[in-house]
Amino acid sequence: MSTITSVELNYIVFRYLNESGFIHTAFSFGNEAGISKSSIDGTLVPIGALIRLVQKGLQYLEMEANLNNCDMNLDEDFSFLQPLDLITKDVQELGKMVNKKRKKLHKDRHKDAEKEHEGGRGWVKEKERHEKANKECEKDRDRVKDLKELEQKHGNQSSKELVTDQEHMVTSMHEQDKALEGLEPMDICTVSTSQPCEIRSSDVIVLEGHTSEVCACAWSPTGSLVASGSGDSTARIWSIPEGRCKSALLNDPPNVFVLKHVRAKPNEKSNDVTTLDWNGEGTLLATGSYDGQARIWTTNGELRSTLSKHKGPIFSLKWNKKGDYLLTGSCDQSAIVWDVKAVRWKQQFEFHSGWTLDVDWRNNVSFATSSTDTKIHVCKIGENLPIKTFVGHQSEVNCIKWDPTGSLLASCSDDMTAKIWSTKHDKYLHDFREHSKEIYTIRWSPTGPGTNNPNKNLVLASASFDSTVKLWDVELGKLVYSLNGHGDRVYSIAFSPNGEYLASGSPDKSILIWSLKEGKIVKTYTGDGGIFEVCWNKEGDKIAACFANNTVCVLDFRM
Template identity: 55%
Template sequence: MDNFTPKNLTLEDVNYCLWRYFQESNFTFTQKIFEEESSILQSEQVKKNNAPEGELVSLIQKGLQYKEITEEYLRQQSNDSINEEQLSENQNEVNKWNLFDQQQVSILYGHTSEVNVCQWSPTENLLASGSGDSTARIWKILDTTDLDLKSREIQKPHVLQHLYSNEKVKDVTSLHWNHDGKYLATGSYDGRARIWTSTGEPKTTYSGHSGPIFSLKWNSTGEYLLSGSVDKTTIVWDINTGEIKQQFDFHNGPTLDVDWLDERTFASCGTDKIIQICQLDSSKPIKTFSGHLDEVNNVKWNDEGSLLASCSDDHTVKIWKMSEDSFLYSFEEHTKEVNSINWNRNGLLATGGFDFLIKVWDPNVMECVYTLDKHESPVYSIAFSPDGRYLASGSLDKLLHIWSVKDGRLLRTYQGKSGIFEVSWNKDGDKIAASFNDGTLAVIELRKGDLEVLNN
């Protein structure tokens, strides 16, 4: 580490500097995640422990200087007119699409850091958002027939504080409404799950995890709340008693996602490449699915509960069935990590990946029916409309696209100002929300017939 040059810096060196930086900054949870995923504690660099304090900052400074010098050289060597022409072509491509009228879009301001997640209430036009600023917010979006009254549509949100006194920042990483929209559950980096009323009043705080919560879901009756954490465990909380109903510790790495099959049975996945099917009052998994070669990012049951879909960093999407010990099918058309999956009510499966692509699959015939390729950056979120006829997608390219499920055509587009982390339809399918990296949210109000005309 003492003789750093761009030529001799290794991946192990970089990991060690990151680990030291997390230590020096007292980022305890981040350090724990990094230790799990990088196996840095087995590194020779950790055993030597001879890097000076602040080494990562020093390396970044050197790297930026090198990058600046290189870019300046390339800039001088390039033809500026060609660069301008390319930028113009990219913008013209966006302009060809059917962009939403700006009057249909309301921008929600208030968060001071990236908005990681957003979700509509299942019963009314309440939009919940969770951010890196240690707050969740509940926004009431009023209906109107006059698009000139946009300023009256957005009421001041309820702010749900996850940070008190001198505590450190606690990103809100996950949230989920219960079935009747009375309660909102939030999960955060401090390992706590919190329950709030729809008016933003705190109801309960659950402290059982020793690491950040990455996923949480209510069961369909609202009796239990399920949470999955970096601490490798999943916990089912009894809402009536406020206590832990059962804790499951069957994963060998951080738990990344959870999804209920029925009132007492759920699937969980994680960095250990395994999917566990667990049931309340059972002391071990009732089923273990293995077959992925890298971290499993998401799991999702179809509406009937007959099929489970999973997506992974191994570039594949797999379909599982409880009656089978191995996957029914492995979809292998993505060329990079797959990080989002969603079923529609008719049994089609959509997947989004870091290869900038969205794939729509029909598990009945085990094939890809559409490849949607208008994004230019990783696709972070996909969501079907309530009637299953349309698919919304959000990407780091700042674009929200709406696609026809009938024929895979791109119908409408909204261009934001920063990367999109999540998209969500409201219960009636006439509003779409998107959360952005710049701390804002956008709510798009669909006029009657907006999509139907284009979809005919």
């Protein structure tokens, strides 16, 4: 009787699901989590904890998991493989290819080293050869990520069409590499002309305890509590001492409550915490999980209630301002309003034909939802149909946000545009097209009418896979600044409470803090992992950030 290993069985199941049209989403960064499109180089990519918007690459999650079980050294061996090998060959074939190329490389290096050594400079040449090889590997791994995104977007194409697209992508990436070779380091930040100040390690508290990538974080709106959600099936509430980090940490170490999202079965990775949000009073924390359940917790870590009705992972959730309703969006294509006091669902809205990626309240009873179906619906509790539908994006709508007054809705999409909508009009008011790649998220500034900073202009910020953050004047409908400082995609942005600064986080492991008045970097911090999310406390003197290396960092910010 023939047998197959667990690795082979996993791979067969994975290929069956993939070829049957199933799409998985994930949320993880870098090889700290051990699962990503190109985790070997620590590059941040949206895979792992299975959160919204990251349906562009889970094939590598399964592939790398299988490769790990084949005793392959990913740090070295992954570079031996071409992108098409990973897509078209099974695990055993890949293993044989790697072993063959590894032996050949070792033999070639040995011969070269002997020849170079005869000239007295063999070790120098070997070092140069290693450095050159590492640089080439970095480029190959970046190409792998982009190829996988292309494959996922063209999942319905024939394999022949897919190969053609991928070959074109490789050619394009080679051309981009050549174009970038002549750039000097100063070309990275075209706006800033002065040297920013690096935040010292003594001004940083590193919060440890999570055992997997930390996907989300949020400060309580009323106190010194910061919540974090992770792929380890827990959320945590950290009590951060007031004052500067160094002195506060010595006098009063952070206290933490662990909020365990119990798994239905042992070893089942289905309870990853994908999103979280505090109510307006800061007394309750809501978490959304990949198991499709929303949970409500007290500030001391007590589970208040579990809300179950979704049939798929929850990608987003938000409290209304009053705090009596919780809104959740799921990949089951629906959004649900929950009556928190009654601990039951109030109304389910099933108008999308694709995953519900984001939700946002307009006021206490109406809200908007966005989806992979490219549409945006504005809904109201008690109404059986959307009160408004916005159509104009050409690809999935990743994020939506109402402005502080609830009169304008901003949206961003994989179609590389951000748009501004009004319920008084059927067509968008503004169509911002200056980004060159997908726009991942957007945020309104806490300025203008209806805010605590009414004398400052309202601004919209957008963060993109093109490594830039752009600031838009919504009244004039034009670009104010293009903030070019990150070396990789930008996944998170947050305005300071006074609207004077913007923090941004990226897979490049850096947090950049920008002055909106000058459009330049004023502070920087570099961590040990890619960054999922950044957020400010209510006083505006601390920034929290969650990392792919399983940590949360709290930074002191003072100018």
